Structures are given as C-alpha cells and as structure tokens.
Amino acid sequence: MAMIYCRECGRRYSDRALACPKCGYREFDLSKSVAVYLILCWFFGVIGVHRFYAGKIGTGFCMLVLSCTIFGMIITVPWALIDFIVGVCNISTPQNIFAFKKK
Ligand SMILES: [Zn+2]
Known part of the structure; x- marks a missing residue:
C-alpha cells in the first residue's frame, strides 16, 4: 500500500482511499x-x-x-x-x- 500526499491540504493518506480523508479532495478523475x-x-x-x-x-x-x-x-x-x-x-x-x- 502506497501513501500519497493530498494536493489540496497536504495530508498523507493511502492511495487506496477514494478521496482525502481530511478535505475530501479526489486524486483521480471521477x-x-x-x-x-x-x-x-x-x-x-x-x-x-x-x-x-x-x-x-x-x-x-x-x-x-x-x-x-x-x-x-x-x-x-x-x-x-x-x-x-x-x-x-x-x-x-x-x-x-x-x-x-x-x-
Ligand atoms: Zn486533503
């Protein structure tokens, strides 16, 4: 499992998550x-x-x-x-x- 940085708030979270758990920013194109x-x-x-x-x-x-x-x-x-x-x-x-x- 890789960790990615949220580009909106900078929080680190799992790349398996659908969106940033803090601000809800989605890294992939919905x-x-x-x-x-x-x-x-x-x-x-x-x-x-x-x-x-x-x-x-x-x-x-x-x-x-x-x-x-x-x-x-x-x-x-x-x-x-x-x-x-x-x-x-x-x-x-x-x-x-x-x-x-x-x-
Ligand atoms: Zn975020």
Missing part, C-alpha cells in the same frame, strides 16, 4: 465511469480503447499497435479479456483502474 470503461473494453478492448480512456496511454498505444497484426491479436484478445475481468472486479474501486491525475 468524471470517468467504470461502466463506460467496461463497455469500451468489451467492444473495442482489442485495440486498447479502454486503456486510453483510463489514461493509460502507453499500454493503450501498445495494444493498438499489436492489434494491427494477427500475431499481435493473439496477445491483445486475452489482454482485453483480462482487463475486462479486472474492471468488473473493481467496479467499486475505480482508483485501481484509472490512472492518477498528472501533476
């Missing part, structure tokens, strides 16, 4: 929904669209490039499936799915 993430993952997951949505641009781009070839899709199809299962398991803990806001 405008994104896990439901949308799962839909993107299910229909377009092979090309990594859900990872772009979650802010994981690097691995999303990796999936996009890999899925251009049949061989790459052997990797990205199960990868997307795993992402979908992980997403379902984290419906109530979106901070595990979405990348933290950049400072």
